[in-house]
Amino acid sequence: MPAHAPLRLYYERLLAAYGAQQWWPAETAFEVLVGAVLTQNTAWTSVERSIANLKAANALSLDALPALPEETLRTFIRPSGFMQRKAATLQALCLWLQQTYQGSLSSAAEQPTPLLRRQLLAIRGIGPETADSILLYALGHPVFVVDEYLRRVLTRHALAEANASYDALQTLAEQAFANDNASTHAAHYNEFHALIVETGKRHCRRRPSCDKCPLQEFLPEA
Ligand code: SF4
Known part of the structure; x- marks a missing residue:
């Protein structure tokens, strides 16, 4: 060889x-999005515990998650670490989807890859690996x-x-x-x-x- x-x-x-x-081990595209943020600098088993907390509280949706008090959200995602920063990033990500794509992941997915990538990278707490994970695994873009x-x-x-x-x-x-x-x-x-x-x-x-x-x-x- x-x-x-x-x-x-x-x-x-x-x-x-x-x-x-x-992959990705998730039930919905929104869950992929949340998991992509939570998995930064932590093991997947920790992410699973955070996701389970959100599911148990019926908070794993674009309607429910941004409505959570920030302190509550931080508590749910505590197992993934960096909960303050990750909670803020999740809130900002939801806001972006709601304001730019009326809360529709499928509308977002129809946009050109470079535009979506730029928008994602403009959100605080989202770097290239997280942006590309969202693009590929939540939105189906080839990156x-x-x-x-x-x-x-x-x-x-x-x-x-x-x-x-x-x-x-x-x-x-x-x-x-x-x-x-x-x-x-x-x-x-x-x-x-x-x-x-x-x-x-x-x-x-x-x-x-x-x-x-x-x-x-x-x-x-x-
Ligand atoms: S363990 Fe790493 S360095 Fe070793 S063969 Fe596998 S990929 Fe290569």
């Missing part, structure tokens, strides 16, 4: 090893979500510099599917990101366990 196997092979190898990941797991895999395989920009890593990942029909891009980006996260959790941790990793054969010899 060449030292720099095409990234597309990584995708195929991971899909064969782990199977389809069926690849870059996270620390992807950075770690690409760096360890000498496919990117450790300090490569978000945009550079995103372009690298998206190029893996450049020869496919554009209508399949969102589905492929969805799956590949989920598979990379799975790789990071199972094998490519701070101390990597390469011997059992499906990507081991792609490691550069040096």
Whole structure:
């Protein structure tokens, strides 16, 4: 296997090893949106506890969540940490949807990707990874979500510099599917990101366990 196997092979190898990941783990697009904010700097298990709190209070909807007193919202999302900042971001996100798209996620989804991305990035507390998670998993737009797991895999395989920009890593990942029909891009980006996260959790941790990793054969010899 060449030292720099095409990234597309990584995708195929991971899909064969782990199977389809069926992301995003949520019942509604609004739940995806909320989860994308809550998962910043925290483990998904913590997000699940926050989401469960919101569901138990019937507050996981665009009508109910912004109506919560801020203190109550913070209490519900406490398991995810950074509750003050995340509560403010969730409120701002809801306000954006209500004021710009009359509370309709499907109306938002019809807008061009660059416009939506600009609008999302203008909301305090939303960076590129969260914006792209919302674009891809809540709104179905073809943008690849870059996270620390992807950075770690690409760096360890000498496919990117450790300090490569978000945009550079995103372009690298998206190029893996450049020869496919554009209508399949969102589905492929969805799956590949989920598979990379799975790789990071199972094998490519701070101390990597390469011997059992499906990507081991792609490691550069040096
Ligand atoms: S665990 Fe090892 S083989 Fe797997 S992705 Fe990380 S560096 Fe590569």
